[in-house]
Amino acid sequence: MDDPEKIDFRKTLNLPKTDFPMKANLARKEPEFLRFWEDNKIYQRRVEQNRPNSKFILHDGPPYANGHLHIGHALNKILKDIIVKYKLMKGYYAPYVPGWDCHGLPIELQVDKKLGSKKHDMPLPERRKLCRNYAAGFVDIQREEFKRMGGFGDWDTPYLTMSKAYEAATVREFGKFVRKGYVYQGKKPVHWCPSCATALAEAEVEHADKTSPSVYVKFQVSPGEAAKVCAKAVEGSDKNDKKISIVIWTTTPWTLPANLALAVNPAISYVFVRQGQNDILILAENRYKALKDELALALEPLHALKGRDLVGMQAMHPFIERASQVVAADYVSTEDGSGVVHIAPGHGEEDYKIGLEHGLDVYAPVDNRGRFTDGVAEFAGKFVFKANEDIIETLSGLGALLKRQDIVHSYPHCWRCKKPVIFRATEQWFISMAHEDLRSDALKEIDRVEWHPKAGRNRIYGMVEKRPDWCISRQRVWGVPITLLKCKKCGTHTTDEEALESFINHVSEKGADVWFEKESEALLPAGYTCKKCGADEFDKEMDILDVWFDSGVSHAAVLEENERLSWPADLYLEGSDQHRGWFQSSLLASVGTRKSAPYRAVLTHGFIVDGKGRKMSKSDGNVVSPHEIINRQGAEILRLWVSAADYQEDVKISNEILSRLVEAYRKIRNTCRYLLGNLYDFDPAIVFDPSSLPELDRFALSRLNRLIKQVSKAYDSFRFHEVYHLIYSFCVIEMSSFYLDILKDRLYTMAADSKERRGSQWVLYQVLKTLTGLMAPILSFTAEEVHSFTPAAANQSVFLEPFPKVEEALIDEELESDWMRLIDLRDEVNKALEIKRREKFIGNSLEASVTLYLDEDLRDFLGKYSEDLAMIFIVSEARPADLQNPPSDSGLFQGEVKGSKILVLVERSDGKKCQRCWNWRADVKAGDDGQDICARCKEVLAG
């Protein structure tokens, strides 16, 4: 050092050089790339560039425009983005139009909450305007959040279910259902939230524990009946003195005023059993034991009958003058209760069905606030849940109450206000599943669609097979109106083309608000009169459409209306819960009007759970927020997490998982950085004929092309975790620990412009470009960053590049299998070296000279590689020898390669260490400056 004469060999080497930072600083630098993409319209340019090519349309399921994004949104949108980017790079015309679901109860409730009591004085159009603004606000928020994740798409022109054009399309599609005769009005019990005063969709109901009174109630059998039907049962007792009663059990005493029947299971056995002095009770035989003590029943039942023998019997309502007939129902079980179910057709789904079968009235004497109507004189005006106690008291006073306790059970609650809901028969609008074979056609279509995973088919099939008619009306304000007017004179609805067309025109011009702003007559064409009676005055239908109808028609409102898109979509991609939601509403909306499914394929992902596999909930405190990850580790890590998981099942996320991914990210990044570092002086204009390259390089190219093939296949089948594993393993196994490690000597020590070094640089260049392209759909930020450092990159952005293409000719099976065998040998040599390292016999592997004692087969195989062995093993010398004549060295390593025994002798090289290339060679001599240098290096330095 102090000697100025001494050459600093380090300076004579071609060491890697790059400004590409090792530290990614993702959270800080990602926004710069976002700006780059936006400023340069990279997505738009790529889409346009692909316009002449075949289309691939991924139709976005609209998230609800309320609240910030959670990790589930991130999973969904990143998966979509990976697909869109892959298809774009593959050359498909794949515009991605994101959308938002803007109408509906949750937003309305948020707005109502803010308004408080002012809500009642506010005209409807104004409340709707507030809802619109609220939704628009969250569309903006969520849009920014999605964009931050690196997603490509038409963010400036998304589809909104509340836009005029979309609302008009919704009205138009509804009109088609009306014209085709699917739509009918009927009384039916629906989940009803008395607090929100609205019918709720299935999806709007959630189950939670509730404490309810559990009561056993006697329904006395009409005296005449007792004698007839029960003659045998009461034989031997003084029948005239005895009261015979059927025992029912219910947890909703408030439904008793609406009781019209009692259901028994015809197949099971019922017993007559004495209670106290004067009572005989009827209940299921296998409930007798459980209830014996509770109800203070006699020790022995008097008699038993099958349920079917009880059918037709008349019982008397305990406190209303009305008969209640015994009917048969297969679903009645004896798991709890008394084996007899009280039936109120207006207050239960099963009850309703049974009522239909027996011609019972759909009776529901409860108003929209959950209060009894005047129909129930003694409880009129009482809120049903409060009336429970009054009813129980009444029953008790009449001696009809057998038992009362409180139980905690799972009960339906309103998803918004979290209060318990009731079943209540109301006037609703329905789409009939039976009309025009809607159900069977939908089922046929399900089998024409490709479902990923396959189980999705069964899931939606089962649901569509069993689902009831679609209740499409809601008694709320924030939505698309049910555009029907009712003639004031004859009550006929305006279902004709002329009226519906007029409504569509009004809505497309002014938006759906027009329905609430204008008078009925102003919505109709001038001079319009009722088609039935000729009257000209109408009442407006004030119900709005189910939001599932809104989003269900997106195929029509978006795919058909946007000329850049096409119908049907190639793919829908949502969480597996959407088999009941959007996949189904879209299917029905499309089959009903077009007799065909709106999608060719449906891909679903699972739900996100914590590291232990539990679902996330605020109360458990295991919620992971995407913002935190983005701000701490970067959106790139979130994207890598999405890609690494097998999303068709539940996806786990935890700090451990994320930190593993951060490490994997660093490895991929560093591999790219190292490639870049070795290309600082490479001119990509130089083209090499691959066949002229050494085997090692051809092996690397073969592996690289195999990688392209495998990765493409994985992308094509949406198996992104395979993409991740393939790319990552390639970086670690093929590159970092093998090819690149071996190449160091060649790259650093040979003449910068030598054929050998340029050849490997050319290979490294191929590897770099390929890796960048392969990872771009997932690691978009990093791929772009690498691309910006890549020498002579043709395009401004990696997303303007074609996806890497396989060169089949470069995949060489034979070469690969030979080199796999060499790698097996290398593994054995490494084990032998490690032992010597532990013995402190060597440190750096270059200090070693290795002799391999091999059988004839292996020696033959190694023949052509004998010159390359030292390079491959990264030792100073390596030579094959005959296994038959091993030395008597006790330190011989015994190994095995594919069943062949081998022996490895590790010695210290007897040469000297070259101060420049660090190899130990016999030809190392002191140079002019007195430093040891090998002949090869001397030649390089001589130029």
Added chain:
RNA sequence: GGGCCUAUAGCUCAGUUGGUUAGAGCGCGCGCCUGAUAAGCGCGAGGUCAGUGGUUCAAAUCCACUUAGGCCCA
């Protein structure tokens, strides 16, 4: 309670039509290197394939049940 689904090393994933001692990478432990350096390389230890029972010459793989978990419904 019903429908659909899942369960392989600490983590993420492989395990072809059931067929030799269940694989990979990471992490972990130990070590080397200091010319990828908040890097790189090597070696090693980790699994009764959720459990139980069955079919079979043979089961992680097929069947049944159980347990745990997820989605959807009741």
